[in-house]
Amino acid sequence: MRALVKAGFIVVGGLALRRFLLPSGRQGPWQRAPLMRREPRWHVLTVNPARDELTPDSPLPEPLAGLGDAVDVQIRRAPADRGIELAVRLRDGAQSPVTAGARRLAGRDPNQAIRAALREAKQLLETGEVLHPDSPPTTQTTAVNKPLQMATRQGRREGRL
Amino acid sequence: MKALLWQGVNELSVDEVPDPTMRNEQDAIIRVRKTATCGSDLHLLGGYIPFMERGDVLGHEFLGEVVEVGPQVRKHKVGDRVVVCSFVSCGRCWYCQQQQYSLCDNGNTNPAITENIWGFAPGGCYGYSHALGGFAGSHAEYIRVPYADQGAFTVPDEVSDERALFASDAAPTGWMGADLGGVKAGDVVAVWGAGGVGQMAARAAVLLGAERVIIIDRFANRLQMAEKYLGVETLNYQTQDVGGELLERSGGRGPDVCIEAVGMESHSTGPQYLYDQVKQQLRLESDRPIAAREAIYHCRKGGSVFLLGVFANLVDKFPLGALMNKGLTLRGAQQHGHRYIPMLLDRMARGELVTEHLATHTMPLDEAPQGYNMFKNKIDGCVRAVFEPAR
Numbered sequence: 100m101r102a103l104v105k106a107g108f109i110v111v112g113g114l115a116l117r118r119f120l121l122p123s124g125r126q127g128p129w130q131r132a133p134l135m136r137r138e139p140r141w142h143v144l145t146v147n148p149a150r151d152e153l154t155p156d157s158p159l160p161e162p163l164a165g166l167g168d169a170v171d172v173q174i175r176r177a178p179a180d181r182g183i184e185l186a187v188r189l190r191d192g193a194q195s196p197v198t199a200g201a202r203r204l205a206g207r208d209p210n211q212a213i214r215a216a217l218r219e220a221k222q223l224l225e226t227g228e229v230l231h232p233d234s235p236p237t238t239q240t241t242a243v244n245k246p247l248q249m250a251t252r253q254g255r256r257e258g259r260l
Numbered sequence: 261m262k263a264l265l266w267q268g269v270n271e272l273s274v275d276e277v278p279d280p281t282m283r284n285e286q287d288a289i290i291r292v293r294k295t296a297t298c299g300s301d302l303h304l305l306g307g308y309i310p311f312m313e314r315g316d317v318l319g320h321e322f323l324g325e326v327v328e329v330g331p332q333v334r335k336h337k338v339g340d341r342v343v344v345c346s347f348v349s350c351g352r353c354w355y356c357q358q359q360q361y362s363l364c365d366n367g368n369t370n371p372a373i374t375e376n377i378w379g380f381a382p383g384g385c386y387g388y389s390h391a392l393g394g395f396a397g398s399h400a401e402y403i404r405v406p407y408a409d410q411g412a413f414t415v416p417d418e419v420s421d422e423r424a425l426f427a428s429d430a431a432p433t434g435w436m437g438a439d440l441g442g443v444k445a446g447d448v449v450a451v452w453g454a455g456g457v458g459q460m461a462a463r464a465a466v467l468l469g470a471e472r473v474i475i476i477d478r479f480a481n482r483l484q485m486a487e488k489y490l491g492v493e494t495l496n497y498q499t500q501d502v503g504g505e506l507l508e509r510s511g512g513r514g515p516d517v518c519i520e521a522v523g524m525e526s527h528s529t530g531p532q533y534l535y536d537q538v539k540q541q542l543r544l545e546s547d548r549p550i551a552a553r554e555a556i557y558h559c560r561k562g563g564s565v566f567l568l569g570v571f572a573n574l575v576d577k578f579p580l581g582a583l584m585n586k587g588l589t590l591r592g593a594q595q596h597g598h599r600y601i602p603m604l605l606d607r608m609a610r611g612e613l614v615t616e617h618l619a620t621h622t623m624p625l626d627e628a629p630q631g632y633n634m635f636k637n638k639i640d641g642c643v644r645a646v647f648e649p650a651r
Contacts, residue, residue, distance in 0.1 A: 147354040181354055222366050226350045227332070228284050230406055232369040233396050237263065237277040238315035247313060251390050254370035258381070 139189040141173075142213050142260050147182035148224045154183070160224055162216040163187060170213060185220065187213050203257075211256035218255045262649065263317045263400035264628040269307035272629040277317065280396060280404035285332035288408035290324040290344065294425045295398040296619065297321075297635045297645045299455050300570040303524055304389060305632065308546065309572050311373060311389035319399030319647075320346035320386040321429040323421055326412070327402070335409045341421075342412040343605070344405055345597035346429040348384035348393060351410035362594035367407070368393045377573060382594060399628055401649040413601045419608045425646065426456065426615035431604050432597035433568055434460025437519040438468050439600075440591055441566035445469035450506055450515035450558065452551040454482035454494070456618045456644050457568055458521035463490045463613060465517070472509060476502060478527065481641040489617050498529055506558050514560030523569025526550035532577075539576055549575040556582050556590070567592030618644045624651040 146153060153160065155174045163172060166187070173186040189209055194202070202208040222229045232254075240248060250257075263277045280289055298321050303309050305318075326340040336342065349356050349364035356364050367383030368374065373391045374381040384406075387397015396403060405412055415424040434457050443449055449465040451458050454477035465473045473492040477483055483494035495505050506515055524547035527533060536548035555565045556579050565588055583590055607613040620643045623631050631645035 145354065147352065147357065149352060218371070221353075222350075225352045226286070226366055226407070228286065230350075230366060230369055231283040232394055233280060233404055234283060235278040235281070236315070237265065237317055237396055238313040241314050244313040247311060247390055250373060251370045251394060254372050256372070258372035258375035259379070260371075260375070 139191070139210075141186045141188045142210070142217055143184060143186040144217050144221055144260060145177050145182050145184050146221045146224050149227070152224055153185075160220040162219040162223070166212065166216055169209060185217060187217060189213070206253065206256070211253065214258065214260045215256045217260060261401040262625055263396070264319065264625065264632075264647070265314075266304065266312050266316045266318055267314055270305060272305070272318070272632055274626050274628055277315070277396075277400070280400075280402050282328060282330055283404065284406055285330040286407050286409065287330045288326050288333055288336055288405045288412060289328040290322075290342065290403050290405055290412070291327045292322050292324040292398050292400060292403055292649050293341075294324075294421050294622075295319045295322040295400075295625075295647050295649070296425055296428075296430075296456075297632060297647075298429060299453075299457065300388070300523065301632075302636055303570060303572065305636065306525070308524060308540075309389050309391065311391040313390065316387070316389070316394075317396040317398075317400050318387045319397035320388055321425065322386075322398035322403065323415065323425045323428060324398075324403070326408075329408065333408045336412055336414070340412075341415045343415055343424045343427045343601065344386075344398075344403075345411045345413070345432070345595070345601055346385055346388075347411070347595060347597060348386065348395060348406050349410055349598060350383075350407050351598065356410075356598075359596055359599040360593070361596040361598040363596075370394055385594070399625065399647055399649075401625070410598060413605065416605055416609045419605060420616070422616040422619060423608050423614065424605065426460070426618055427601050427604050427608065429595060429597065430456035430618065430644075431460045431608075431613065431615060432600040433457045433595040434462070434521070435464040435600045435604060436593060436595050436597075437461040437521065437566045437568040438464035438470075438517070440593065441517045441519055442564045442589070443468045443470050443517050446471045447516040448472045448510040448513070449474070449517045449519065450555070451475045451492075451519045451521055452555055453477060453521035453523075453569065454479065454486050455521065458519070459486055459490055459618065460613075460615070461519045461521055461568060462486060462492045465519075466491060467607070467612060470517075474506065474509060474515070479638060479641075482643060485617055485643065489614060502554065503558055510560070514558055514563065516560055516563050518555035518559040518563065518565045519568060520552045520555045520565065521568045522551035524548060524571050526552075526569075528554075536576070545576040546573040547571045547575045549578065553577065553579055556588060559586070559588055561586045562588070564589045564591070566590075570594075619646040620644060622646045622648065625649040 364383030371381035384393025
């Protein structure tokens with residue numbers, strides 16, 4: 100039984116690593132992801148600004164403006180009064196999956212900065228501030244906790260966005 | 261301050277932790293007066309939701325007194341007696357504006373985890389793992405409440421702490437099941453699970469005009485409680501034929517609305533319980549969906565099934581054939597409490613909605629580990645253990 104459980108962990112761990120190393124995005128967990136994209140993908144979210152703070156002609160909100168010339172940005176109205184769609188992508192070409200995976204693991208993937216900037220811009224526009232996690236934490240670091248703590252440190256920089 | 265901490269699977273302790281601090285201008289700090297156990301906490305306790313860290317504070321159903329407010333808090337002041345919705349929601353994103361508050365885009369500080377598991381991230385929830393934001397829970401002397409103007413509700417003077425406590429989670433969750441399940445006058449409604457949420461769903465169905473409401477469980481004390489306090493019919497699945505009784509009591513049609521208030525650790529009689537236990541323990545499925553299967557099977561053609569019980573991820577032997585061929589509507593949600601809590605407090609003030617009976621065991625926070633043991637193992641007829649940190 101123990102061997103079976105171990106084998107299960109190895110398979111699940113391998114799948115998780117594969118998913119992490121391959122480009123994230125539109126594919127579900129059971130679909131094959133393309134090994135190499137021709138150009139960087141757009142990261143898109145929809146914002147429901149409190150007032151007319153964001154229009155297609157507006158200057159970029161601060162967290163996105165901070166990304167400078169490294170990114171292309173598109174702002175357009177969402178259908179059916181759903182707000183404003185904000186789309187951001189890296190201006191430079193695609194990276195190989197291995198390079199991209201290594202940079203993600205090191206926390207130096209520019210796509211991580213794009214995700215964080217998009218999420219923070221949305222929060223600022225909708226609520227006026229960026230929600231912070233509780234601090235000081237009540238938790239202790241253990242060998243079992245460590246992977247989860249690493250994941251939550253990247254909470255806004257990762258995900259499907 | 262003192263808090264009840266998750267120390268590992270089925271391990272709890274009461275220990276000293278740092279006091280919460282204001283982290284945002286829309287925060288409030290609440291001194292907790294009462295905080296309740298919830299069946300969904302047992303999934304965390306048992307390790308079925310693997311996103312807990314040693315030292316996490318449990319608890320998401322609570323009531324207390326405001327002791328500090330941020331400069332952007334407009335509706336509350338120090339000294340207010342408030343009940344707080346268990347979900348952290350901003351109130352201003354598109355989902356909150358559609359009154360789908362538990363789907364808030366901004367309430368979860370760790371969206372990556374649930375985006376990867378479920379496709380998109382719901383809002384945050386107090387004391388409900390790092391998948392739902394990692395916010396410290398309410399089984400503590402104090403708690404930080406983000407977006408306090410949205411999530412904290414002043415309790416009317418005529419509603420006692422004992423009654424208002426369950427406006428935090430059990431009552432709005434139950435109400436949502438009946439409301440979004442589409443209960444209307446003349447309906448026959450069946451509710452699986454006579455815990456706090458199931459009882460509140462059954463009462464909501466009565467108040468929304470259902471003709472007959474039948475609540476199903478295996479614990480006689482819970483069924484007696486439902487008959488006495490909610491005015492509903494009962495079925496004990498260990499001693500009665502659930503399918504036959506539901507047909508008989510619905511004119512052979514089957515219930516119009518079936519509400520599942522059990523979740524991922526369902527019990528049942530028969531071999532399917534053993535089957536699901538084995539698969540869950542081997543991690544070949546994360547959840548045991550026995551009550552959900554039954555609700556789908558017994559629901560009338562064209563009826564509605566609402567899942568209120570908490571599910572984590574994957575289930576096995578899910579009856580899609582019955583769902584599709586009978587033309588059922590299946591919905592589920594974490595609670596959109598902000599939408600219902602003011603109305604529920606009004607009903608509590610008028611005496612239409614009573615909840616005090618759910619708190620079968622009230623004790624100091626120091627005794628919380630024993631309280632969870634009683635709650636988990638249904639010792640002494642425990643329906644909900646309630647902790648009072650100041651006692």
